Amino acid sequence: MRRVSRKKALSIVKELDAFPKVPESYVEATASGGTVSLIAFTAMALLAFFEFFVYRDTWISYEYEVDKDFSSKLRINIDITVAMRCQFVGADVLDLAETMVASDGLQYEPVEFELSPQQRLWHRMLMLIQNKLREEHSLQDVLFKNVMKGGPTALPPREDSPTQPPNACRIHGHLYVNKVAGNFHITVGKAIPHPRGHAHLAALVSHETYNFSHRIDHLSFGEEIPGILNPLDGTEKVCNDHNQMFQYFITIVPTKLETYKVSADTHQYSVTERERVINHAAGSHGVSGIFMKYDISSLMVRVTEEHMPLWQFLVRLCGIIGGIFSTTGMLHSLVGFCVDCFCCRFKIGVYKPKQVSLLDGHVNSHTTPQSENGFTRGSSLDLHS
Template sequence: MRRLYRKKALSLVKELDAFPKVPESYVETTATGGTVSLIAFTAMALLAFFEFFVYRDTWMKYEYEVDKDFSSKLRINIDITVAMKCQHVGADILDLAETMITSNGIQYEPVSRSLSILLHTNRLWTLLLIQNRLREEHSLQEVLYKSVLKGAPTALPPREGTASEPLTGFHQCIAAYNFSHRIDHLSFGEEIPGIINPLDGTEKITSNHNEMFQYFITVVPTKLHTSKVSADTHQFSVTERERVINHAAGSHGVSGIFMKYDTSSLMVTVSEQHMPLWQFLVRLCGIIGGIFSTTGMIHGFVGFCFDIVCCRFKLGPYKPREVVLPDPHVNNCAAPLLTDNHVQE
């Protein structure tokens, strides 16, 4: 009974076989089929090779949520060069009520025309080129996120020279003022080497001694998680404005460089994503199976069309063959052979 049950089970399994085997004697190979197979195998190899590079690549995922951190302090990192002497320059940090928060932690250093400054100038020109490309190619920002800690810090090192006291009163001659400036570095939060901020390398030159430069900045808290670094930093967007102060023409205000920033209520989480191994294997199987099935259908369809054309115009294997028929006027009966007995008679 057990053997009978096993035979029935095996016969049932054989009937469910979705991959029936065809004897090799029933299979006919052709040159066109071999050519199509060669093309299919080449396409499989190339697509599998490129798919491996896609598997190794990563992409950045952006998630947005409400910023619930109200207790942390915002750190401001700034390095700016102004075309005036240090004793004519002063800097303060004010809140919305125009109350001074602090003026400590700001160092004033004279600019020296040394070789290191010339090297920094070349570096700033490179920053300007990158900034122009970032305005056109927004995907370059993801490349910068992936390459953090590979490049040099964007903030310039301390300059050589002695620090000077800032200006505490505005009793100097207006002709001594020149607010032409270059923002070497401006960032918020933790400094991350390799990240280029929107105002890094920005340069403004004016010949007017009574010019107002305004930068309206929106700071967005950002958490960066990549394979190389995990840090809490801040992105920001900026709108620039500049105008000449002329009270006679109705353009009122105070000349200087003003940076007004506001913190966004949204927080952005930027994380580096990688394709899982199972998804890579599924895509690889899809490539191989898809090419194999598609080339088989194309080969069968082309062969079907070829047979129709040949049958319609009597070409190739459908060309009529000439058949030689026997002539009825010719006696095809052969004369009987004479044997030795007939000769003797």
């Protein structure tokens, strides 16, 4: 009984065969078919090879959601060089709630404002990359995917020792502020705490020493990630007047970066620049210095690196192979049909009987009909000499 049931099961499975086997004696191999097959197999191999590289590649997707984290602190990473001595300038933050943030995390380092040849070359390269980023926004996706491969964007150290005394002050470090709008500024005199407002000891500094020419080597918000370029990195401004104000209006967007190399909570920002000369007689009021007014967006951007799933790659691969195989087969049949129609239309290759003539005479051949059984009814042959 088991053998009978197995035979029945095998017969049912054979009946369900959707790929019937054709005997080799029924298959005719032609040169044109072999050529088309060779072309089809070559196209399959090339497209499958390129599809594998598409499968290996990744892309960046952006999602927007409301930033629900309003209680944490915002980190500001600063590296700015001002063309004034360190005892004449001071930096601090004043937020929207009139809360003055202590600048204990900042360091004041006397340096030379002019860059060395190697540093100047690095600075030109950085500005070239910034210009390309402004023209081609898709390059930012490349930076996101290769964040850990790039080095830090800070200015490299000098390769030579300066011959002149330091004439500038490098202010670098980080500050933690509240996640509200604020104003980070560098102006004349050291900041002093005041119960009724905000003040700097600027009375002891002469106006002739004012020079707020500056270079922003690095300015970022949130977690500092090597390889990510920010809009103000490499910015250099030179004063034309002693009493000059530089203003940067910054909009900060919280960003959660999730790639195959790094997962971090950072911030992107856009900036608008403005500069003007302080002249009270002409109606241009204000305080000389560098002012960075920032505001935080309520939306958060989630940057995710995605990859093609394996099942989708297999489906695309099957589509490539099956599509090329079917298309080349139909094209081969269509070309063969057209060739057959062309040959039949112009009767190319059709046999035509010819009459035979002799020099000494002629032979007349009379075709005689054959009977149904294949025998000749009658024939005659006339020879004339």
